[in-house]
Amino acid sequence: MNTLQYFLRRIFVSIIVFFGVSIVIFCLARLIPGDPARIALGPFATDEMVEQLRETLHLNESIFIQYGIFIEKLFQGDLGISTYTKRPVLVDIISYFPATFELVLMSGLLMILIGMPLGILSGKFKNSIIDNVARLISLLGVVTPSFLWAIILMLIFAFWFPILPVSERMNEALDPPTLVTGLLLVDSLLEGNFKVFGDAFLHLILPGLAIALPAIGNVARLTRTNLSDVYEKQYIEFAKSYSFSEYRIATKYALKPASIPTVTIIGLDFAFMLGNAFLVETVFVWPGMAKYGVEVILAKDLNGIIATALVITTFFLIINMIVDFVVLLLNPRITTKD
Amino acid sequence: MKKISFFKTILLSLIISVLSFSFVSAKTVIRTDEAAIGEADPAKFSDNIDSVIIFNVYDALVDEGKNGSGLKPLLSTGWEYPDPNTLNVSLKSGVKFHSGNTLDADDVVYSFNRLMDMGQGFSFLFGSVESVTALDASTVQFKTTEPFAPLVASLMRLAIVDKDDVQANTVDGNYGDNGDYGEAYLLSTSAGTGAYKLSEHDPNVKTVLVKNDDYFQGHNAKAPDEVIIKYSVEAATIKALLLRGEHEISSMWLPNEVLAALSKEDSVDLVKINRPGSWMNKLNNRRAPFDDVHCRRAIQLAYDYDALYQSFAITDDLVAGQKASGALIAGVLGYDPNKAPIERDIEKAKAEQAKCKYNPSDYTLDLAWIAEVPYEEPWALQLQANAMELGYDATVTGLPWAKFTEQVSSWENTPHATVVSVLANVPDPDALMYAQFHSSRGGTWMSAEWANDPELDALLEKGRTETNEAERIKIYQAANQVMIDNAITLFITDFVGFQPISKNVSNSDTISTQQQYGTMGRNLSFREMAVN
Numbered sequence: 123m124n125t126l127q128y129f130l131r132r133i134f135v136s137i138i139v140f141f142g143v144s145i146v147i148f149c150l151a152r153l154i155p156g157d158p159a160r161i162a163l164g165p166f167a168t169d170e171m172v173e174q175l176r177e178t179l180h181l182n183e184s185i186f187i188q189y190g191i192f193i194e195k196l197f198q199g200d201l202g203i204s205t206y207t208k209r210p211v212l213v214d215i216i217s218y219f220p221a222t223f224e225l226v227l228m229s230g231l232l233m234i235l236i237g238m239p240l241g242i243l244s245g246k247f248k249n250s251i252i253d254n255v256a257r258l259i260s261l262l263g264v265v266t267p268s269f270l271w272a273i274i275l276m277l278i279f280a281f282w283f284p285i286l287p288v289s290e291r292m293n294e295a296l297d298p299p300t301l302v303t304g305l306l307l308v309d310s311l312l313e314g315n316f317k318v319f320g321d322a323f324l325h326l327i328l329p330g331l332a333i334a335l336p337a338i339g340n341v342a343r344l345t346r347t348n349l350s351d352v353y354e355k356q357y358i359e360f361a362k363s364y365s366f367s368e369y370r371i372a373t374k375y376a377l378k379p380a381s382i383p384t385v386t387i388i389g390l391d392f393a394f395m396l397g398n399a400f401l402v403e404t405v406f407v408w409p410g411m412a413k414y415g416v417e418v419i420l421a422k423d424l425n426g427i428i429a430t431a432l433v434i435t436t437f438f439l440i441i442n443m444i445v446d447f448v449v450l451l452l453n454p455r456i457t458t459k460d
Numbered sequence: 461m462k463k464i465s466f467f468k469t470i471l472l473s474l475i476i477s478v479l480s481f482s483f484v485s486a487k488t489v490i491r492t493d494e495a496a497i498g499e500a501d502p503a504k505f506s507d508n509i510d511s512v513i514i515f516n517v518y519d520a521l522v523d524e525g526k527n528g529s530g531l532k533p534l535l536s537t538g539w540e541y542p543d544p545n546t547l548n549v550s551l552k553s554g555v556k557f558h559s560g561n562t563l564d565a566d567d568v569v570y571s572f573n574r575l576m577d578m579g580q581g582f583s584f585l586f587g588s589v590e591s592v593t594a595l596d597a598s599t600v601q602f603k604t605t606e607p608f609a610p611l612v613a614s615l616m617r618l619a620i621v622d623k624d625d626v627q628a629n630t631v632d633g634n635y636g637d638n639g640d641y642g643e644a645y646l647l648s649t650s651a652g653t654g655a656y657k658l659s660e661h662d663p664n665v666k667t668v669l670v671k672n673d674d675y676f677q678g679h680n681a682k683a684p685d686e687v688i689i690k691y692s693v694e695a696a697t698i699k700a701l702l703l704r705g706e707h708e709i710s711s712m713w714l715p716n717e718v719l720a721a722l723s724k725e726d727s728v729d730l731v732k733i734n735r736p737g738s739w740m741n742k743l744n745n746r747r748a749p750f751d752d753v754h755c756r757r758a759i760q761l762a763y764d765y766d767a768l769y770q771s772f773a774i775t776d777d778l779v780a781g782q783k784a785s786g787a788l789i790a791g792v793l794g795y796d797p798n799k800a801p802i803e804r805d806i807e808k809a810k811a812e813q814a815k816c817k818y819n820p821s822d823y824t825l826d827l828a829w830i831a832e833v834p835y836e837e838p839w840a841l842q843l844q845a846n847a848m849e850l851g852y853d854a855t856v857t858g859l860p861w862a863k864f865t866e867q868v869s870s871w872e873n874t875p876h877a878t879v880v881s882v883l884a885n886v887p888d889p890d891a892l893m894y895a896q897f898h899s900s901r902g903g904t905w906m907s908a909e910w911a912n913d914p915e916l917d918a919l920l921e922k923g924r925t926e927t928n929e930a931e932r933i934k935i936y937q938a939a940n941q942v943m944i945d946n947a948i949t950l951f952i953t954d955f956v957g958f959q960p961i962s963k964n965v966s967n968s969d970t971i972s973t974q975q976q977y978g979t980m981g982r983n984l985s986f987r988e989m990a991v992n
Contacts, residue, residue: 155860156860156861160866168584171580208499209663214664217665276697280703288700289701289706404692404693404694405694406697407694409666413664417692
């Protein structure tokens with residue numbers, strides 16, 4: 123099987139997983155207590171209106187028919203109306219997904235830029251003071267949940283040293299750039315608006331760091347362990363005996379194999395962040411999809427729940443494929459046959 | 461070289477932004493927050509923040525006067541009853557909608573029909589209205605099926621929309637010839653006459669209002685040019701933003717510990733606001749043992765109101781609650797501020813329990829509070845402790861709102877007691893009492909008592925049809941006493957809130973606006989406020 127066939131097969135399997143998840147979410151969403159129509163219309167709506175909405179949402183049909191209607195509309199690009207925001211769910215997803223995606227990109231970047239160097243330093247200078255400090259930082263990162271980091275960061279940067287913004291994606295006084303991708307950093311650069319770019323970047327730092335810190339700890343610990351293991355391999359000793367430079371040994375012979383498990387974890391962490399950003403988004407008033415996802419669950423907005431879950435599922439599947447591809451590049455010994 | 465200069469530019473931008481990210485703008489702004497979601501459609505609004513939006517963007521025919529001074533004309537010049545079943549309302553002339561169209565009677569008729577056809581929001585207030593017609597361009601006639609005294613007060617909740625503007629933006633929908641009745645259009649646009657226009661509206665994130673410079677009543681000279689309402693912001697974040705001068709008016713739902721911390725800050729004032737609402741432990745009157753009036757009276761007398769009251773203390777001086785004296789609450793017609801609160805008397809409670817036909821040791825009471833509002837749990841725990849004093853066993857459960865509203869639809873599934881807060885929608889006791897305590901209204905979250913008291917029913921029905929205000933006050937005060945005597949429900953606390961307000965907007969105009977209106981959502985009248 124060549125690489126192309128392998129990825130085509132992965133895409134096919136991902137589509138099956140996507141529909142499998144859609145069935146599970148579709149059924150689970152209907153197990154949440156409460157009548158979605160009554161919740162949507164409020165306590166004062168007449169019974170007739172509630173019944174009419176139930177009809178509109180096809181809630182009186184069997185679950186099989188409901189799922190069939192959902193899939194049919196999905197293929198038409200129609201995710202239905204959100205009973206929570208009263209808008210088309212697609213509009214909600216388009217509004218909220220870029221905010222979370224940009225935040226997760228920032229967190230992912232911080233995770234790689236801080237986590238890997240921390241792990242490399244730790245692994246290279248094993249059992250030294252540098253290693254101990256790096257391990258302490260990693261441990262704190264791993265054991266402290268993101269929402270607590272959010273509060274700690276807010277305490278530091280909102281109260282003690284109020285130098286960074288603590289709410290929303292950009293300063294309310296600035297005019298947002300023309301919407302192209304929904305990612306403020308990209309859109310502002312496309313427009314050449316560096317003021318908005320700088321402002322949006324600053325707004326990303328604290329929430330991005332709050333989400334990234336646990337993952338940074340994870341990545342650093344894993345990189346350290348793998349790097350330590352690799353440094354004990356015979357071929358590293360062999361390279362040393364050839365008087366290769368430390369830099370060459372580290373970058374060419376040690377880091378590449380050591381980073382394969384880390385890349386897998388980075389991919390998974392990256393995907394997890396998308397769904398787990400809820401509390402951080404709440405603390406930093408971030409208008410993102412993770413917060414929306416939890417709120418639609420509380421409001422039993424069936425269309426909103428399914429759409430959010432499917433977006434996250436798709437993201438997971440794409441990230442998994444990218445990770446597999448990167449791993450193939452990093453280790454030629456792994457073949458598509460494996 | 462190019463790369464270096466690119467990065468230099470980015471770095472410079474960042475530095476400039478760091479130095480200037482604090483709010484710098486020529487326009488004046490008030491930023492406030494509330495729990496999501498914000499509803500901007502005048503036929504769908506029902507909650508506190510919805511009301512804030514609608515009161516600022518739309519106008520009704522009547523308005524609430526300040527300091528409990530009764531109702532006053534708003535888009536109308538006055539009203540009269542040619543007969544007990546007919547109300548004629550005369551409209552002000554020359555009032556302009558945001559579109560520039562002029563208000564006339566057709567707009568009122570259209571707004572009413574839109575509200576009733578859509579059947580949501582405050583449509584339930586107008587169940588007795590048989591028809592609404594435009595007698596001429598400036599007179600509207602409301603016909604009711606029976607004399608209906610609360611109608612004028614209810615008109616506060618009939619927000620008038622611009623018929624021509626909405627009809628021009630109607631698409632296909634569920635309402636026959638009326639298409640979608642402009643539902644999609646009014647999701648993000650305003651079609652009212654109000655002091656502010658809707659500039660941006662994301663019901664889950666924020667709503668931005670901008671000043672309507674052509675508003676017929678004008679604005680305070682220092683009224684904000686823009687209002688930003690943010691949804692579901694964490695208490696810790698609100699505190700940070702208030703202290704940084706990036707937020708002006710907080711919601712009233714901050715935890716007491718945050719309020720206590722803010723009370724020590726120089727840059728924030730805590731403004732006391734009496735709300736037309738109360739917290740109750742709603743007793744299920746149809747389920748044993750509370751279908752026996754003596755068992756209800758026993759639990760009413762056993763409840764330790766003083767112990768609970770202490771839990772509302774923010775500081776030694778600030779207490780976020782007021783002991784209840786029944787169903788009539790501040791801001792509502794008939795409220796008597798001198799009426800003594802209900803008090804605990806455990807000896808009398810035990811005597812009442814002895815008269816009850818049920819043996820308390822045979823019952824395990826299921827006591828519920830709404831899981832989304834942890835603040836309510838102490839109310840239920842207090843009831844559990846006091847019920848155990850009488851010999852009951854009792855369990856306390858946090859019920860998700862959705863599950864509660866489902867359970868309450870049958871009396872058999874409604875908990876023995878549920879902690880619920882209720883706010884007055886209009887300053888008339890009918891809207892508050894009939895919907896909760898008339899025997900025909902059981903089965904909603906408001907009427908978890910499943911009340912079934914013929915004497916109370918008779919008084920509530922009489923109150924609806926009596927048009928003399930002095931007589932109505934007597935009727936509702938009598939109904940209030942019946943409720944206490946027969947322990948229909950446990951009135952625990954009248955709602956008193958403390959709203960943190962930044963010194964940027966803390967002044968007599970803003971505070972008096974906050975304090976002098978009673979109806980839910982009416983107090984945040986931004987056109988009357990001032991930015992320092």
